[in-house]
Amino acid sequence: MASKTVERDFPLHWLVWHNEVEKLDVEIAKNIHDLELVDPRGRTPLMLSVTLGNIESTRVLLRHGANATAENGAYWTVLHESVGTGDPELVQMILQCRDCQRYNKRTVGVPELLQKLKESPDFYVEMKWEFASWVPLVSRMCPSDTYKVWKSGSNVRIDTTLLGFDNMTWQRGSRSYIFKGTAGTATVMEVDHDQKEVYTEVMRLADVTQPLQTTRPSEEAVAARLTSPIVTTFIDTDKISFERNKSGIWGWRSDKTEFVNGYECKVFSASNVELVTKTRTEHLSQQDKEKCKKVIKTPLESFLGVAEEHTKTNSMSNGSITSVSYNPCDISAEDYFNKYVDLEGRDIGRPKEQTTKTQKFRGTLWLCEAFPLSLQEQVIPIIDLMAASNAHFKKLRDFITLQIPAGFPVKIEIPIFHVLNARITFGNIFAMNQPVEMVTCVGEEGKMSCVVNEACFEVPPTYGRLGDAHHERLHDEDDELLQFAIQQSLVDAGSENDQVTFWEALNRTQPSATGFGEDEDRQLQRAIAESLGKMEPAEIIPTDILQPSRSLSEEDQMRLVLEMSQQEQDDAERQRKQEEEELEMILKLSLMEK
Template sequence: MLASCSGRKGPEGRYPLHYLVWHNRARDLDRELSAKQADIEQLDPRGRTPLHLATTLGHLECARVLLKHGADVGKENRSGWTVLQEAVSTRDLELVQLVLRYRDYQRAVKRLAGIPILLEKLRKAQDFYVEMKWEFTSWVPLVSKICPSDTYKVWKSGQNLRVDTTLLGFDHMTWQRGNRSFVFRGQDTSAVVMEIDHDRRVVYSETLALASHDQEVLLAAVQPTEEQVMGRLTAPVVTTQLDTKNIAFERNKSGILGWRSEKTEMVNGYEAKVYGASNVELITRTRTEHLSDQHKGKSKGSKTPLQSFLGIAEQHVGPNNGVSAPGGPP
């Protein structure tokens, strides 16, 4: 029986939780975490938390123990994959359902915990009304036509806030439009959040109050359906990031050849220098090891027209991504 790994040498002493996860010793892991002597978010040499390792190896009971003790589902490993993405890649429906449930639970707790702070800031802030107009353009031909633009209208009165918008999202190369209002109504220790769909005349309302939700109630409320889980298990795992390690900045020029000068623009009454950034890559990485041949076939050629037009780099990652070979601890 293992009471503590702190006095032991080797991986068992340096990475006690990872060691127990590697050997799938869920009961010993529970005892070690109950003693509160080990760091539940410690990173191993491959940049993985114990929860990352448990999901990568498909050790369901170890993952259950770590989540019960508060392991952070939102962490990314050194390769940029989340706990949920690693769980999906195991093809284990129950593991994906468990991780998805705790991810949504932790998000809800963080959101509810911020309500008192937000209410206090709203109390102190002056009432106002403001319109924020914004639009994106591009020097790439035709791209400006699909870039979004909108005017946000924001009202603040006491502890109440309202935002009106017409830009709802992006789907199949088209920006989705509608007429929506988002209303935040602050109360003494809680708040009501409403989404008003003016086109359909429908109101979605939710009361946010940390005191009225214990862990079991919240966990029950965020239980994912089997359909939601299967939707993830039948779709590629995709992550997108900006690679700026080779980024370079240089002053933009204006004028005709031979009479060119460094470009400036007026911003809020100030003369501002204009710089250009180059060598920035948008990299999309895709994992499909959890997909059946049928679903892999569907995912091929699913690159969006925008990705193809802009030449976005895409990397396909093999099934052994970030997993050390069996036969020894991490």
């Protein structure tokens, strides 16, 4: 592609490539160019500028409102690419602008969502979240929670008791999130019922002509990103297909239906669901890489790695390179902007050191066409409200907005992490099954609805007011939760001090609980026994595992535990299938006799 053609088709990209800052400023000011135009390699002008390490061009683009939250086709964001350069000034600039744009987007989005909800019928519904894992040690510490949702007009209230993780411990409490909409504004309240405190934020439609003044990220926050791997986790939706589940055997197989909370549902499987985790480390020093290996590569993850597909790529990695180059392959502008030129794995930017892990799952959907809620009009806006600060809701939204078959997803099973699945079930619609305070169930001509008392959206006058809402920032790498889950302690049924953590048992360190005097082998035995159930170790664990040899590595010991637990699950599944086949046979014989 000739230079003149590139300059005509991608004028801003061309100026960014050559870092012509003054001309770039003038061209953008003309307001005739698309700031978010994507080049043949999938980059916006800002993404290109950051990848090339052009600080001044980046500053100009951000000043004119370029999208700092943009993501390319490989699921890397502008912030990810800035960290990859290893330049702290660039990271700080992008981080500050990204947070500003996120706030502006939320300020515009929440009032619009509430206005959309105002036009839909009122309702009450409960969303039960259950987390499960095929790994028994992780499964035992997986919690559950029920989100209670009230909606009346443009007012929404969501109650939860599972707040998240803090210092490797599940956070529990009683918390309400209340959204109240009026013309052009929205009041957002986070109510802490345990502390009897409320954080309040009044959101107005953002004035894009007045840039928002945001706090400059601290040097510690920037340093933390530059000394940690760059990680992105996403569900690959390209190959997903939905198939109707079947029941019965031989010629008796038919479409499977199940009742969920009183509603007859068609059961579908989402096959070829791939959860992909990509990690980059090109910006890390050798010391940081070694440190990350010690923290991340636990014995449990080593075992889990057997079930994962690993792909490691080092783009043009060369040990002789002593200085940072943002075009190490000497790609010409003409070749870069010509979509017909195969770069053969070459790329601009710092040479990538990337590892990809892919885990395949089967999602499951229970769909009901008679469910009295609208997914698009009533439920998705609620999920959007929560997705701004809750990574699990963001994953749920990504999944249910696929082209799923007709019907309301009364129950959904989706992967959250490599070893963790979430099951979400909708129930007690309109408080029909169980009475709920401030909700009156109404039945008119066979059609059910409800009336929600407006007092539901008011905060008790005795609660303290603490100003701006205390909304936690959505984690960029929400799979940090997996790290916490793996390290979460396994508490036995004994006293508060009589406990041992899985992390301590594997690493043979002294437990944090005081007064715990068992030796290291005994700690490991207790962790193994915990993974296999609340039975005496002598009943279920062979002697050679109860008294592990010093020659056995921790990873081998863990492998034995998981293999035995998996065998137990396989036996249970085999027995269930056998019972189902026997039932089908009895049914068939009874019909033949008639």
